[in-house]
Amino acid sequence: MRKFFTLLFLILPVMLFSQASDLFISEYIEGSSNNKALEIFNGTGAPVDLSQYQIWRISNGGSWPxxxxxxxxxxKNDSVYVIANNQAGQTVKDKADTLTSFASWNGDDAVGLAKDDGTGNYVLIDAVGEDGDDPGSGWDVAGVSNATKDHTLIRKSDVTSGTTDWAASAGTDTDNSQWIVEPKDYFDDLGRHTFNPANNTTVQFDTSKATVNEGDGTFDIVVTITNPDPNNATTANVVLTSGDPADIGNYTTQSVTFPAGSSDNQIVTITITDDSEVEGDEEFVFELQNVSGGNNAMAGTPSQFTLTIEDNDHAAVPDIVMNEIMQNPAAVNDDKGEWFELYNNDAQTVDINSWIIKDDGSDYHVIDNGGPLTIDPGDYLVLGINDTMSVNGGVPVDYMYDHFLLSNGEDEVVLVYSDGITEVDRVNYDNGATFPDPSGKSMELKNPNLDNNVGSNWDVSSSPYGDGDLGTPGAKNSDFVSGIENFRNQGMIIDRYQIFPNFPNPFNPSTTFRIAVPRASKVEVGIYDITGKLVNTLFSGELAKGIHSYQWQGKNNQGKPVPSGIYFAVLRSENATHSIKMMLIK
Known part of the structure; x- marks a missing residue:
């Protein structure tokens, strides 16, 4: 008997160490809009009755619950349960077990897991955040400020139990925190959890996502190892699971090997195909598969890596400007009287048939006029939800759309070229924060040469039309101010990268344009021809925050004059490309 109990004493700690003591929170998401989710993990070794558990929430400080x-x-054991907001994006919804408005926390709202103590009394056993005072925007985690706001938190694989000691759980750096902090709207690991309490060998990507330009040539995917075995090598396959292999050198899979005892990173080099097609940004998803060797090696977190390749080809996009928006008519209902107006700021007649009207949500309409729908230079075109003037409040609508609505709050109006990729123009109005927010009056751009995504460049119409609403559909705006020069010295909030229209346009022999840089950063400013070929690099390097002006003399990088035609001034920033169209006439 003595030997039997001694054996139990030796084996029992190992068994306990390889399992979780109870359910715990394995992932927390506080993303954009309604992208909120909480993941619960069962690593106890047996199925668990969820009716013995509750999710608790505190808003802006307070007491549980x-x-x-x-x-x-x-x-089931080794499984997760996901609670998500019922208005979350489809990617989150697809991974959820329960959809509920309960999942509506912000960064300063604590969320917890509670368990029935056997008497019907629930006791908190795990939490993200804590009760008491409101932390402000959110709590710091792993050295990341306000990490519970606009981030995803993933429990480390060696955590075996929840805790109500939030300070210990959050930690002060990446080493002593129980959490891995991922960026906003990171959902790749939702619906699964890597549980590795025995300190097995794990292989993982060093980051979950990256963005490169199509012209960069190559990109190195870095694979890391944790707890390498001193006697056994570890291998894994880096497999392309989504994306066209032809755009990355026909890549499909590559094996990486970590020698026994080695912690050195392994590199998989991806070759980027630089074509001349206008195809938009492309995403490629890689996954670690067939991890073997080491000390019972397994895939760690993150086990998926997403590479976004930004397109460097540009369609010849005409200068069509959204010039006036009636999002909230008063004379008739919205579903009869909404409209917006386009202005042709180009030097040639433009046909917008087969272009797309959309927002950033689900509104989407392909313009189908049954033939050309043209706007002459300096002319206007009105698009509306109803084209019968006796019904729509007296608006002379040139084209009637459907499946597209203008919100009375914040919304987007996006005009996309016929290639289905290239944005011609975009206005993001904001429910009165910086844009006007009128009722029964249109929002009108003060001058079509101004940036129409800056709220201060818009005003409210003062000219009546039709049944009494105010607006100038199909005509010059009532608060039109001639000459962009009137605005060159006005103060502006520089909160994003922008490139402003050149002046003069058309031009000969030179033209000038400005760019806005919201923070000190590396940028490239170049001139491209209509085929997407680089003609002249005006600047490449780091710029300070502010407005910077550039002049192009109509010459290439060799100092030779270029022929007449359409050219594009292009600003490449750290995460986007911006361009304007210019016309050189000789």
Missing amino acids: EYTLQLKGTL
Whole structure:
């Protein structure tokens, strides 16, 4: 008997160490809009009755619990249960077990997991955040400021139990925190959890995503190892699971090997195909598969890596400007009287048939006029939800659309070229924060040469039309101010990269344009021809925050004059490309 109990004493700690003591929170998401989710993991070694558990929530400080959500069902061992907001994006919804408005926390709202103590009394066993005072925007995690706001938190694989000691759980750096902090709207690991309490060998990517330009040539994917075995090598396959192999050198899979005892990173070099097609940005998803060797090696977190390749080819896009928007008519209902106006700021007649009207949500309409729908230079075109003047409030609509609505709050109006990729123009109005927010009056751009995504460049119409609403559909705006020069010295909030229209345009022999840089950063400013070929590099390097002006003399990089035609001034910033169209006439 003595030997039997001694054996139990030796084996039992190992068994306990390889399992979780109870359910715990394995992932927390506080993303954009309604992208909120919480993931619960069962690593106990047996199925668990979820009816013994609740999710708790506190809003803006307070005491546990202000709000509760009763769980139900059974959670299998080595499985997760995901609670998500019922208005979340489809990617989050697809991974959820329960959709509920309960999942509506912000960064300063604590969320917890509670368990029935056997008497019907629920006791907190794990939490993200803590009760007491409101932390402000959010709590710091792993040295990341306000990490519970606009981030995804993933529990490290060696955590075996939840804790109500939030300070210990959050930690002060990446080493002593129980959490891995991922950027906003990172959902790649939602619906699964890597659980490795025995300190097995794990292989993972060094980051979950990266963005490169199509012209960069190559990109190195870095694969890292944790707990390498001193006696056994570890291997893994880096497999392309999404994306066209032809655009990355026909890549499909590559094996990496970590020698026994080595912690050196392994590199997979991706060759980027630089073509001349206008195809938009492309995403490629890689996954670690067939991890073997080491000390019971397994895939760690992140096990997926997303590479975004930004297109460097540009369609010949005419200068069509959204010039006036009636998002909230008063004379008739919105579903009869909404409209917006386009202005042709180009030097040639433009046909917008087969272009696309959309927003950043689900509104989407392909313009189908049954033939050309043209705008002459300096002329206007009105697009509306109804084209019968006796019904729509007296608006002379040139084209009637459907499946597209203008919100009375914040919304986007996006005009996309016929290639389905290239944005011609975009206005993001903001429910009165910086843009006007009128009722029964249109929002009108003060001058079509101004940046129409800056709220201060818009005003409210003062000219009546039709049944009494105010606006100038199909005509010059009532608050039109001639000459962009009137605005060159006005103060502006520089909060994003921008490139402003050149002046003069058309031009001969030179033209000038300005760019806005919101912070000190590396940028490239260049001139491209209509085929997308670089003609002249005006600047490449780091610029300070502010407005910077550039003049192009109509010459290439060799100092030779270029022929008449359409050219594009292009600003490449750290995460986007911006361009304007210019016309050189000789």
